[in-house]
Amino acid sequence: MKVKCPECGAEFDVPDDVIVGEVVTCPDCGLELEVAKIEAGNVELKPVQVAGEDWGE
Ligand SMILES: [Zn+2]
Numbered sequence: 001m002k003v004k005c006p007e008c009g010a011e012f013d014v015p016d017d018v019i020v021g022e023v024v025t026c027p028d029c030g031l032e033l034e035v036a037k038i039e040a041g042n043v044e045l046k047p048v049q050v051a052g053e054d055w056g057e
Pocket residue numbers: 005006007008009010026027028029030031
């Protein structure tokens with residue numbers, strides 16, 4: 001199945017048996033994405049919120 005990275009727009013493949021909650025990594029920008037929804041062959045991704053990384057202040 002093909003997915004599109006919401007960050008950089010790159011298209012890449014995920015396994016056909018991917019499940020909701022699985023984390024995939026964009027090969028282009030390295031962003032970690034969680035499978036949020038699988039619907040009629042379309043995979044919806046959302047960025048993984050990495051806890052414990054406070055770079056802000
Ligand atoms: Zn990307």
